[in-house]
Amino acid sequence: MADKRDYYEVLGLQKGASEDEIKKAYKKKAREFHPDLHPDDPTCEEKMKEVNEAYEVLSDSEKRSRYDQFGHAGVDPSYGGGDMGGMGGFGDLGDIFESIFGGFGGFTSGRSAANANAPRRGNDIHESVTVEFMEACHGKKVDLKVNRLVACDACKGTGADAGTSSEICPDCQGRGSVKTTQRTPFGAISSTKPCPHCGGKGKIIKNPCAKCRGVGRVRVQKTINVTVPAGIDNGRTLLISGQGDCGINGGPTGDLLLTVNVRPHSFFTRDGSDIRCEIPITYMDAVLGTEITIPTIDGDVKFNLSEGTQNGDTVRLKEKGVKRLKGNTRGNQYVTFYVEVPKNLNKKQKDLLRDFEASLSEKNYARRQNFFEKIKGLFK
Secondary structure, three states: OOOOOOHHHHOOOOOOOOHHHHHHHHHHHHHHHOHHHOOOOOHHHHHHHHHHHHHHHHOOHHHHHHHHHHHHHHOOHHHOOOOOOOOOOOOOOHHHHHHHHOOOOOOOOHHHHHHOOOOEOOOOEEEEEEEOHHHHHHOEEEEEEEEEEEEOOOOOOOOEOOOOOOEEOOOOOOOOEEEEEEEEOOEEEEEEEEOOOOOOOOEEOOOEOOOOOOOOEEEEEEEEEEEEOOOOOOOOEEEEOOOOOOOEOOOOOOOEEEEEEEOOOOOOEEEOOEEEEEEEEEHHHHHHOEEEEEEEOOEEEEEEEOOOOOOOOEEEEOOOOOEOOOOOOEOOEEEEEEEEOOOOOOHHHHHHHHHHHHOOOHHHOHHHHHHHHHHOOOOO
């Protein structure tokens, strides 16, 4: 067994990994090497077999214990340490695939092998698009180039050359797997493995299509017109039905999952469906009040700034925010004012301010008056 890799190495784990870590590592490797996801890579099937074998041992506490103690000799029948009394060997992983993937991918092993030619849904495609802040607020149509698998137009998805057809594999009768039983001094060892004659596909194509090389699907670049809805927020994912990879054996097409990235704005920020911004005002405007112009995502609006506006005061502009994705309602816009203190005053200006300050009393400073009332007696 010198040619076999360490099972922990196969799954990318350290010895002593938890059951949860083993399960997660297996799911990751299964998606990485599953033959259906890489139809043009003949090495994936062998790698998937290696991953299955590693998981079959490490996910079983008894087998894992023997493996940790004796290595491959503790779990392989050829070393006399495999499963005993016909308890079953490697390969029958149908239940494992069902529990972890819910039937993911249809790898021809165990239970799923009986349905090697059953219709299977195509894979989903994940893409992303970047839009400007205002485009996200108001919506935008984008032309998106997507690489997806479609049925080969030369063979109509059959994988067989024009005028020919595929045949049911005589070795596995279309199941995609074969079951073997090996007699050992310790009992009968049964194993279910992908059929070597058809490669686990359940069918034989004697004259494969030259365009798709017998796969029945080809990868092409398609341009899809997608509507980014008004109100979409950064990081949200849109599901565009039926725009993923085409199915296998007549199965349904997968979906396109489009993640929308929104560039930040120089003035506005998003808070859900609300818009927030900050506006500087002069000391005089804050004291006396005035009419000012406030930008919104729909254009400028006039606003009457109240007399005595304080630094940090926030006002609400009702329904000036972003349209909510569900329904026809909109959020609000919240505007925070900050008073800009004048700098670089000349002597005359300073004197005028001092005269102005001298004309005021504590009643002109409500917050200051409340502050001193609160701390009165704290330092006695």
